[in-house]
Amino acid sequence: MPKYLIVGGVAGGATTAARLRRLDEQAEIIMFERGEYVSYANCGLPYYIGDTISERDRLFVQTPQSFKARLNVDVRNRQEVVAIDRSGKSVTVRRADGTEYSESYDKLVLSPGAEPLRPPIPGIQDELIFTLRNVPDTDRIKDYIEKHNVHHAVIVGAGFIGLEMAENLHQKGIRVTIVEMAEQVMTPLDYEMAAAVHQHLKTKNVEFYLKDAVNSFVREKSGLQVRLKSGRSLPTDMVILSIGVRPDSKLAEDAGLELGINKGIKVNEYLQTSDPDIYALGDAIVYPNPITGVESHTYLAGPANKQGRLVADNIVKGNKKHYKGSISTAIAKVFDLTVGATGVSEKVLRKAGIPYISSIIHASSHAGYYPDALPLTIKIVFSPDDGKLLGGQIVGFDGVDKRTDMLAHILKHGESIYDMQEIEHAYAPPFSSAKDPVNMAGMVADNIINGMMKIIHWDEIRELNLKDTVLIDVRTPEENALGTIEGSINIPVDELRGRLSEIPANKKLIVFCGTGLRSYFAYRILVQSGFTDVWNLSGGYITYESATQKQSNEDIFSAEYIGKDDHIYQGKEAALPKADSKTVDVDASGLQCPGPIMRLKNEMDRLS
Ligand code: FAD
Numbered sequence: 001m002p003k004y005l006i007v008g009g010v011a012g013g014a015t016t017a018a019r020l021r022r023l024d025e026q027a028e029i030i031m032f033e034r035g036e037y038v039s040y041a042n043c044g045l046p047y048y049i050g051d052t053i054s055e056r057d058r059l060f061v062q063t064p065q066s067f068k069a070r071l072n073v074d075v076r077n078r079q080e081v082v083a084i085d086r087s088g089k090s091v092t093v094r095r096a097d098g099t100e101y102s103e104s105y106d107k108l109v110l111s112p113g114a115e116p117l118r119p120p121i122p123g124i125q126d127e128l129i130f131t132l133r134n135v136p137d138t139d140r141i142k143d144y145i146e147k148h149n150v151h152h153a154v155i156v157g158a159g160f161i162g163l164e165m166a167e168n169l170h171q172k173g174i175r176v177t178i179v180e181m182a183e184q185v186m187t188p189l190d191y192e193m194a195a196a197v198h199q200h201l202k203t204k205n206v207e208f209y210l211k212d213a214v215n216s217f218v219r220e221k222s223g224l225q226v227r228l229k230s231g232r233s234l235p236t237d238m239v240i241l242s243i244g245v246r247p248d249s250k251l252a253e254d255a256g257l258e259l260g261i262n263k264g265i266k267v268n269e270y271l272q273t274s275d276p277d278i279y280a281l282g283d284a285i286v287y288p289n290p291i292t293g294v295e296s297h298t299y300l301a302g303p304a305n306k307q308g309r310l311v312a313d314n315i316v317k318g319n320k321k322h323y324k325g326s327i328s329t330a331i332a333k334v335f336d337l338t339v340g341a342t343g344v345s346e347k348v349l350r351k352a353g354i355p356y357i358s359s360i361i362h363a364s365s366h367a368g369y370y371p372d373a374l375p376l377t378i379k380i381v382f383s384p385d386d387g388k389l390l391g392g393q394i395v396g397f398d399g400v401d402k403r404t405d406m407l408a409h410i411l412k413h414g415e416s417i418y419d420m421q422e423i424e425h426a427y428a429p430p431f432s433s434a435k436d437p438v439n440m441a442g443m444v445a446d447n448i449i450n451g452m453m454k455i456i457h458w459d460e461i462r463e464l465n466l467k468d469t470v471l472i473d474v475r476t477p478e479e480n481a482l483g484t485i486e487g488s489i490n491i492p493v494d495e496l497r498g499r500l501s502e503i504p505a506n507k508k509l510i511v512f513c514g515t516g517l518r519s520y521f522a523y524r525i526l527v528q529s530g531f532t533d534v535w536n537l538s539g540g541y542i543t544y545e546s547a548t549q550k551q552s553n554e555d556i557f558s559a560e561y562i563g564k565d566d567h568i569y570q571g572k573e574a575a576l577p578k579a580d581s582k583t584v585d586v587d588a589s590g591l592q593c594p595g596p597i598m599r600l601k602n603e604m605d606r607l608s
Contacts, residue, residue, distance in 0.1 A: 002027045004315065005091060005105040007081045007251065009033030010040060010134075011301050012111030012282030014062065015308025021071040023316040029073045030103065032093060034080040037135045038064060043301055045138045046161065049145075050168025059135065084108065084255035086275055107277055107315050110252060110265065111308070114245035114283035114299055123217030128224045129239040132161060141240070150174055150237040152557070154226045156214055157243035158185035160332040163197075165240050166206055167335050175557055177234055178208035179226065181243075184551070185210075188330060188341040189393050192360070192458055192539065192547040193379055196395045197334055199546050202553045204335045210552045245299055247284040260286035260295050270319040271311050279315065281307035290325040291344050291390055291411070292352045298326040329408040336397055340404030343391030343411045346381050356381045356390055359445050359455065360539030362515035363437035364590055365398035370429035373590030374398045377543070378441045380407070380417070387416040387449050392441075399432070406438045417445035444516075453523055456510055456535040458544040461485065469508040474522040475541070476594045478601050479514065485544060488512075493522045500529055512537035512544070514593045 004020055006013045009031045017031045031038070039062035047053045064075035076093070082100070083092040090104040116131035118124055130141050144150070153169050155162045158180035166176045178185070178201075184194035185201075185208075201208060209228065217239065218225040226234040247264040258266040258274035264286030267273055273280050282304035289296040303326040310321045329342040349356045358381045364373040376396030382389050392407035394400045410419055420442025427434055435443070447453045461471075471488035473480050480490040491499050493513070503509065509531055513519040516538055523536045537544065586603045588596035 002106045003104065004029050004107050004109065005081075005103060006031040006109045006111065007091075008111035008113055008282070009035075009038035009075060009077065010042065010111075010113065012113075012304040012308045012311075013109065014039035014067075015305045016109050016111065016281070016312050017067070017073045018071055019309045019312035020316065021073060023312060027316075029071075031067070031073055031075050032079050032081050032091075033075065033077045035134055035136065036077055038062060038067065038075055038077055040135055042134065045132060045135070046164040046168045049132075049138060049142050049165070050171045052168070052171070059138075081251060084251065084278070086255055086278070089277065105277070107279065109311055109315070110273070110278060110280040110284060111282045111304070112248040112251060112284050114297075115248045116241065117244045117246055118241065119243070121214055121216060123219065124241075126217050126219055126224060126239075128219075128237070129217060129241055131241050132165065133245075141238075144238060145169075145172065145174070148237065152177070152236050153238045153240060154179060154234055154236045155240045155242060156226075157241065158182075158208070159242060159244065160186065160330065162240070162242035163334045164332060165242060166201075167333070169240075170204065170206060170335075176206050177236070177557070178206060179212055179214060179228060179234070180208065180210050181213040183211050186332070186339060186341075188328065188345060189339065189395075190346045190358075190379060192543050193339075193377065193393045193395055195543075195547040195549070195551060196377060197337060197339060198551045198553070199549065200335060200337045205556060206553065207556045208553050245283065247286075247297070249284050252280065252284070262286070262297065264295075264297055267323070269322045270314045271307055271323050272314075272319070279311045281311050287323065287325050289344070290327060292348065292354065294352060296326075296328075298328050300326065300328065300330060302329070324412075327408060327411050329404065331401055331404055338394075338396060338398075338400035340394040340400045341392070342404055342408040343389065344381070345391055345393065346379075349381055349390060354390070355384055357384050357445070357448060358457070358538070359441070359448055360516070360543050361437065361441050361444050362517075362540065362542055363440055364433065365396060365437075366431050366590075367429035367433050368590035368592055368595075370590065371587075372398075376400065376403070376437055377539070378403065378437055379539075380420075380441050380445060382417050382445055382449075384449065387418055387445065388414065389416055389420065399437075403436070403438050406436075417442045417449065421446060444520075447520075453520055454535050455516075455538040457538050458547050461510070461537070461544065462548075464508075464510070469510060470504060472503070472509060472511045472522070473513070473541070474511055474519050475513050476597070479594050479597045482597065483545060484541065485512065493518045493525075496522055496525050497529075500526075503531065505531060508533045508535065510535045510537060512540055514540050514542050516540040518593060 041059045067073045067075045078096040080094045081091045082094045090102045092102050094100050152175045155178045158178050170176050184191050212228045212230045215227045215229050249263045249265050252265045260266045265280040265284050267285050271279050283299045286295050313321050327343050331340040346358045360379045363376050366373050374397040379393045381391045389410050394403050425436045466487050473484045473488045473490045474493040511519040511522045519536050526534045588599045
């Protein structure tokens with residue numbers, strides 16, 4: 001009877017154990033977990049802290065008892081595997097009381113996960129500084145908030161977990177300040193897509209500092225001071241440190257298993273380590289990214305769970321199933337926004353020296369004429385040679401999940417922007433449009449790659465010599481009046497055919513509108529009227545504006561007060577609306593440009 005040992009009892013480990021049992025009823029299966037809990041929902045922890053998940057018990061998918069009853073797996077929680085004797089094929093296990101014993105194996109599976117980074121910053125051991133990895137961390141954070149009068153928290157690091165924590169603490173009425181060393185939040189996104197998240201965070205009264213980092217934590221009588229490199233000091237009641245994780249691979253390292261970048265455990269296509277009797281999976285491994293070929297980490301639950309099944313199959317049936325690598329498909333809710341990413345970003349491709357074209361479109365979550373259609377921005381990167389999709393990022397309010405999954409499906413199968421156009425989707429007005437935004441993104445990419453349209457990007461605009469270039473805003477005068485690119489002229493697309501004589505033939509022409517759609521019509525009018533050096537601004541003014549605005553949101557709590565209406569105001573109390581003021585709701589959702597602005601203007605014109 002074979003004997004299988006598993007190290008780690010959460011995402012990857014628990015899945016492997018369950019599948020092993022389903023494949024082999026006779027095997028002896030022992031799963032070691034250093035902590036108290038197994039098979040719990042780490043992804044749900046921030047939502048339990050924020051009370052969206054109200055019952056703690058809901059976090060536990062299985063218990064050691066239910067594992068035993070249903071799967072006959074011997075779960076040894078609060079026991080840590082501290083050494084592997086590879087030649088003797090046994091492990092040393094340390095119990096909670098410090099005593100040790102050894103256990104032999106035929107096959108060993110390592111799914112030890114990743115641990116939060118805690119760099120040696122002065123003061124980092126302060127008890128007001130928390131990290132979030134597991135249930136005890138969660139209990140500590142929740143307990144601290146409940147027992148102390150926590151008004152303010154600093155979140156260091158604006159990755160997915162940092163932003164989820166920002167939202168959940170904010171939801172509990174705690175003021176949140178985020179400190180991020182990079183120039184943007186959420187590294188899987190490119191800058192202009194992250195800019196949309198920055199602008200959204202501002203509307204939620206979240207304070208955040210970009211391109212700044214913590215120098216030290218200093219405990220004072222009043223609480224904790226977070227001192228930043230910029231010289232700023234943030235007084236706070238607590239700190240959540242979420243600056244990233246690293247593979248929890250010391251056990252593997254000590255056992256002499258081959259490691260890769262950041263000490264991730266190297267595995268082959270069967271998820272076998274450099275020792276054929278030891279398999280590894282989850283956050284602890286490194287594996288070549290299928291798009292770039294570069295050795296990478298994937299700190300995501302989906303891949304860990306799927307790898308668990310593959311490892312069990314390969315152990316029981318002999319190495320037959322190949323692991324193809326993860327394209328890091330991820331999604332997060334950031335207040336009202338949803339942010340999805342799959343494949344690789346433009347900045348990763350640039351760094352890897354892989355040729356690409358990038359394109360941005362803005363669309364609606366569903367048919368504009370059906371109520372509550374909400375904006376959605378899709379950025380894709382693809383190969384200039386054959387249109388193969390290399391990555392996608394989506395920011396929006398509704399339907400981001402399914403579009404991210406559609407792109408992930410295309411990527412996973414090595415398909416192209418041509419295949420994106422052909423995705424057959426379920427359509428009725430409440431759900432999508434007859435051409436889904438993902439189809440549209442593929443069609444726009446087709447126009448670019450096949451020369452129907454040349455595009456320019458928001459960051460290239462600033463480098464242009466305006467002596468040789470004319471920027472033409474083809475939106476209506478009303479839209480133009482609300483903001484445009486400096487130095488541009490305004491010729492609405494519907495007037496363009498009659499005003500061609502105003503446009504110099506010997507200059508580079510850049511057309512733009514809000515999204516890039518009306519300017520595409522303008523582009524086609526111009527090139528078919530004999531203008532040759534014409535370019536359309538990808539993502540239009542919406543992307544340009546959000547990426548070129550101020551990104552950080554500083555000092556918002558320094559001069560604030562709570563108004564009688566319970567809102568937080570800046571400055572003097574006069575900022576309160578007058579008691580006799582009237583609120584007019586304007587439903588401008590789902591309208592095609594320039595619909596929203598025109599609707600707003602019409603309503604304003606009606607006001608006395
Ligand atoms: P884990 O699930 O972390 O399990 C590893 C376990 O091994 C740990 O419990 C550890 O105690 C145990 N262990 C380690 N060494 C030993 C040892 N020597 N002996 C005994 N036991 C040991 N991913 C998503 O895709 N979507 C999300 O929304 C998402 N949200 C997240 C939110 C939070 C707060 C966190 C912390 C993670 C989130 N993740 C999310 C990431 C996801 O949880 C991980 O990718 C996934 O759990 C990895 O599985 P794993 O088996 O590799 O490691």
